[in-house]
Amino acid sequence: MSYPTGRNVAGFAYSEIKRLIFMKDIKAGQRLAELSLSNIIGVSRTPIREALRMLANEGWVNIVQSSGVWVTNPTKREIIDAYEFRNKLETWGIRKAMPNITPLLIQRLEENLDDEEIICNEAICEKYFNINNRFHILIAEAGGNIELCSHLKLALSKSVIYMALYEDYLDFKNSNTSLKQHRGILDGIKKRDEDDVVQKMQTHIENGFNSLHLT
Secondary structure, eight states, X not given: OOOOOTTHHHHHHHHHHHHHHHTTSSOTTOEEOHHHHHHHHTSOHHHHHHHHHHHHHHTSEEEETTTEEEEOOOOHHHHHHHHHHHHHXXXXXXXXXXXGOOHHHHXXXXXXXXXXXXXXXXXXXXXXXXXXXXXXXXXXXXXXXXXXXXXXXXXXXXXXXXXXXXBOOOOTTTOOHHHHHHHHHHHHHHTTOHHHHHHHHHHHHHHHHHTBOOO
């Protein structure tokens, strides 16, 4: 295996640490040692340190002065609050978007679902979650509220962290409930049935929360 050099090393380390989290080799609340990660990933400690700063900025890890770096370990209450907030944002986003549904938006959503299905077959977690989130963002962007979209992107990013840490491995090829639910949401959008789309989106978010294994 060849490793990147120069400025790309920190980005490589960042991606590898996230991959280890998605693969459950790194778990919530675990302390991350630079030397250990350096040995596992095969790069020096300097890019590891930079990668950890990048991950901290996104909420994946916490850097505690005089203590070290720890994988985020939110309380159940914090996760519930985050999903409730996301639910409100998505509901508002749908209601803002529905008057602005166009054939072009429907086409973009259909193309996104096609991409989502392809990524499902490849079974690459991080790429899948990025495509998954794009579906939600496309709907919100149709509403034209920049602040809503900004907050929703943060809420979706948190959901990805929670799923990476607390959801069992998702067998993309054989059973992807999320993709099926996205298709149902798109069907409601095509029918211009706002209440139906809201209800399906709320169920979708609730199912996502219920898939997490929280103590």
